[in-house]
Amino acid sequence: MPDHDFLVLGGGTGNAVAAAAADAGLDTGLVERGRLGGTCLNRGCNPSKKLIRRADVVESIRAADELGIDASVDDIAFSDIVDSVSETVAAKAEAMAAAARERDGLTFYHAEGRFVDERTVEVERPDGDGTDRVAAETVVLAGGSRPTVPDSIDGTDETPFLTSDEALRLDSLPDRLVVVGGGYIAVELSHFFGQMGSEVAVVGSGDVLLDREDRDVAERLTEAYREKHDLHLGYRAAEIAGDDGERVVTAESEDGDEIEVRADRLLLATGRRPNSDTWNVSAAGIETDEKGFVETDEYLRTSVDGVYAMGDIAGNYPFKHSGDKEAEYVVANAVRGDERAVEYPGMAHAVFGSPQVASLGKTEDQVDDATGVEEYEVGTCAYDDTVLGAVLQAEGGFVKAIVGADGEVLGCHVVGPEASTLIHEVSTAVAAGADAETIAEAIHVHPALSEVVRGAFRDACGVGLSGL
Template sequence: MKRYDAIIIGSGQAGNPLAKQLAKAGKKTAIIEKSFVGGTCINSGCTPTKTMIGAARMAYMAKRAQEFGVPSDPAQIDFKKVLDRKNEVVSSFRESALKALTETPGLDLLTGAASFTGHKTLQVQYTDGSTETLAAELICINTGARPVIPPVKGLTDVPYLTSTTLLDVGEKPAHLLILGSGYIAMEFGQMFRRFGSEVTILERAPRILTKEDEDVAEAVAEILKEDGITIITSAQVKEAARQQEKISLTFEVDGTKQTVSGSHLLIGAGRAPDTGTLQLAQTGVATDEKGYIIVNDQLETNVEGIYALGDVKGGPAFTHISYNDHLIVAQHILEKKHSSIKNRPVPYCMFTDPELGRIGLTEKEAGEKGFNIKVAKLPLTKVARGIESGETRGLMKAVVNADTGQILGASILSVSGGEIMSVLQIAMMGHMTYDEIRNNIFAHPTFTESLNNLFMTLDND
């Protein structure tokens, strides 16, 4: 048995920086990765998708160029070149992450699959088939999540794609069918539509983006429909089948049976914790009914000295949350600080175009919590920079505590929506009131400047 001071399982956006910090602090550390270094973000999430979304926006703007008086005749998209560029960016990021790990003194990178065999003991099955037993008093789990495949009749018999495998599809889909309407479905749907694919989204709920306010979700839906995407809600998918070169889905809407066929099928029905092979029961780590590892506010499990970080622990499944998790654990272990995940801000973006930046409470959540609220809304058609740049799709929305003037949350559906949202996040962290934002000086003409006008809409309330 090989002993370490610390073992990290998974080299995602929490595991990598935490492993380096522990090693630099003098702890003999091992990080175990069964696939590529960098986790979901670098290999099958943020990096590849945003690289391809960038290409899709270029195609979109090329088609719009004549609106601006710029002669254009966009040639057929070279989809192979899009994929090649994506692969180059991913390889660059991955190699950088790999180099950072392998050049850290006191840190061993082990390539293989880990599973618990007892209390704080692990077996690693290496890629060459050999195995080794490891032990450490400090173990951190950062194994992430995997796509959920819904129990639809016939689905296992058709060549469906996930958010990972779609990134390496060898050809541009002629007609992409998407099950689900979360952030992954929205981003992929718009991206492939801009590449020239026909796109149909099927959602079993009455509307898309059920975690967002209804008016925000409706605004996103209108943008996607304007882009030529078909969205079918309240669609209960009953069966999937392969018909020659096509995939057909049979579904019901309000009891009426319908069928749609496409060349490719993307499953975007959510994600589940990647804990199946860890054998957590062997070391006594508790999970909830969905398999997520249960942690306290310092991210420690019920077993002292074992922590869980990132998507595997449940809660907001975002790269920046995973990265912040490592800071909390590092401070707790190395500096004996009582840093906590409790009440930390949870900003996030959906990278459609325009993108949706979100922070704090939605209007619905604020109402359910009993706040006396005021709601500020401003369509992008009233934003000077939006008009000037031809980007008038979307809206800005903020929820305010009517009693204190504090900003409770915001939804910014706009070009640079995430950047604008971040301004409000900082304001919320600094306990600025909405009228301080309304009266503040922002550079003109910027999208952020329209926060003045957004909060001016409350003057007549």
């Protein structure tokens, strides 16, 4: 049985931990069943945002006449676009695999792996002839997540459907696509396929899209999507049916109203689940919560001595950037022995639909429900109230700042162009310990788009000149 000093399970963000362990002189093993780079590189952030960038360009061209520019989209080479993105991603993954195979001190097991005991994993042999057991004193579980297919939807065993994994690699554009779900994947891929030329219908159980975002933001996003897509909100998908020619989604509302939505392709965008079951963590005695996420303490240690967990499988935050931060802590704690409790200062996230959405901290509803928060101020600033924002076809876009009585930034929410960039002004300030008034009074380049952020904080803090 091959033994290592250090073993990493999962080659997404975990590959950075494996490389650091090998560089520190530890005999290190890395187990990954698929391509290195994990979900983000191969099936998530990387390919989706490359594709969405094309959708953004198409949308801008189609809206050019609003700025007095005569332009049109005459053709979209859909399959070429998808092929180009897929090839770029595959090349990056292969380069990472080649580097892993050549790295001193690192053994790369490109194979399926499952726990069979504490700190012991069974992996398939490269030739397919049996398995080997691999053990280590220290194990890092970075096993990721996968799309959820709800048991509550009948027909999933008989009816062809897409998840985000397959939707990012379609070789032909659907004439009509029905998307089941109302979260970030549904929002982003509806935007992509809609701008590529598909008619998109969305079936979501919430009364708004992105219902975990601040309510004002979610309502604005939903309003924008209703203008472009066929929305069926407040309906929970109960059954899917169809064959290669047609898909039918049957959905029901809480009061018993039933609808059928038809399309030639179907995308289930109903969330993600941790891969703890596929890694068979129960065999190692690793404790999980009721949703299957591996439970960790403040040092990212699991219930088993010498086993750490990070990223999607641990469920602290479902973002690549939080996984990257956790990797830094795991290297400090598990590789270097310099134990540090994990912190997420200024943690923010973004949804790359149209309009973009970005968020940090609590929503207003969460602030209302929080204990110990009795007084707070809300400030807003519309894109149209700033010079550059007014030119960006951002009608209805705004920034919302939620500020505590002591000046603490309780939350910030953005809906509009470049929201994913604008939120970093606030996340950087919060990480540095700045209060809301510091953001409000900071000198901003005029007429940069970031003035919309300053405007929201000025409104919340009651500072700045009002003018005529």
